[in-house]
Amino acid sequence: MSVLRMRGVTRIHGEGDGAVTALSGIDFTVEPGELVAVMGPSGSGKSTLLNLAGGIDHPTEGSVEVEGTDLASLTKSRLAVVRRNHVGFVFQDYNLIPSLTVLENVSLPLELDGKRVSAAREEAMHALVEVGVHHQADKFPEEVSGGQAQRAAIARALIGPRRLILADEPTGALDTTTGMDILETIQSRCKDGAAGIMVTHDARAAGWADRILFLRDGTIVDSSDPLPSVDSLLEDFTL
Ligand SMILES: Nc1ncnc2c1ncn2[C@@H]1O[C@H](COP(=O)(O)OP(=O)(O)OP(=O)(O)O)[C@@H](O)[C@H]1O
Numbered sequence: 001m002s003v004l005r006m007r008g009v010t011r012i013h014g015e016g017d018g019a020v021t022a023l024s025g026i027d028f029t030v031e032p033g034e035l036v037a038v039m040g041p042s043g044s045g046k047s048t049l050l051n052l053a054g055g056i057d058h059p060t061e062g063s064v065e066v067e068g069t070d071l072a073s074l075t076k077s078r079l080a081v082v083r084r085n086h087v088g089f090v091f092q093d094y095n096l097i098p099s100l101t102v103l104e105n106v107s108l109p110l111e112l113d114g115k116r117v118s119a120a121r122e123e124a125m126h127a128l129v130e131v132g133v134h135h136q137a138d139k140f141p142e143e144v145s146g147g148q149a150q151r152a153a154i155a156r157a158l159i160g161p162r163r164l165i166l167a168d169e170p171t172g173a174l175d176t177t178t179g180m181d182i183l184e185t186i187q188s189r190c191k192d193g194a195a196g197i198m199v200t201h202d203a204r205a206a207g208w209a210d211r212i213l214f215l216r217d218g219t220i221v222d223s224s225d226p227l228p229s230v231d232s233l234l235e236d237f238t239l
Pocket residue numbers: 013014020021022040041042043044045046047048049
């Protein structure tokens with residue numbers, strides 16, 4: 001079963017004269033084990049696609065299924081549970097809760113699912129070790145650097161049984177080496193059976209993906225294997 005399936009998805013923001021078609025007629029699936037990069041110019045619909053995949057936003061037309069469940073069929077509370085159990089989201093602004101420590105932020109999704117606090121914190125600490133910010137576990141988000149916050153956000157997205165990993169510019173605030181480590185972590189999670197979608201402007205980051213989806217003006221204009229040459233695919237793209 002596909003981890004994500006979008007069928008005929010159109011998203012129009014706003015109404016009347018101010019309406020903007022952010023996505024139009026998108027058909028797209030991501031299978032277990034796949035990491036897909038989404039690229040395209042500013043305003044081409046990349047974030048909208050990610051938000052629809054994660055159930056944060058809803059299509060104007062068409063359907064979005066996560067592991068076979070049509071998100072539109074769910075009540076608000078059920079959608080929240082599906083999001084927590086199935087979808088790991090790395091937001092561009094990290095979205096860490098300021099009043100919780102780094103460890104508490106990462107542990108929260110598990111605690112919300114009823115896991116014992118001690119077990120949840122232990123798992124969260126493992127996740128922080130994996131992304132190399134365990135020394136910041138007891139600090140609050142405002143006390144850590146942007147790169148550390150981003151890595152904590154990635155730990156939170158990967159924790160638990162989530163099988164759909166959605167990342168908006170996951171390496172944006174990171175130096176090259178750390179960025180590559182994080183991509184390796186996401187890729188290895190996908191190799192273990194999850195599915196990942198990452199929005200990126202960075203061709204090197206996209207090189208970690210199994211394929212690249214190119215968006216322009218809300219439609220898929222190309223979908224390609226990134227190798228052997230990402231650069232050749234980018235030639236006529238103004239990014
Ligand atoms: N809430 C909204 N209300 C109105 N228009 C919106 C809204 N969100 C996005 N849009 C518009 O939809 C289009 C697609 O936006 P989106 O943010 O998905 O693009 P993007 O490719 O992620 O851009 P960027 O690379 O700059 O983040 C743009 O024209 C944008 O202005």
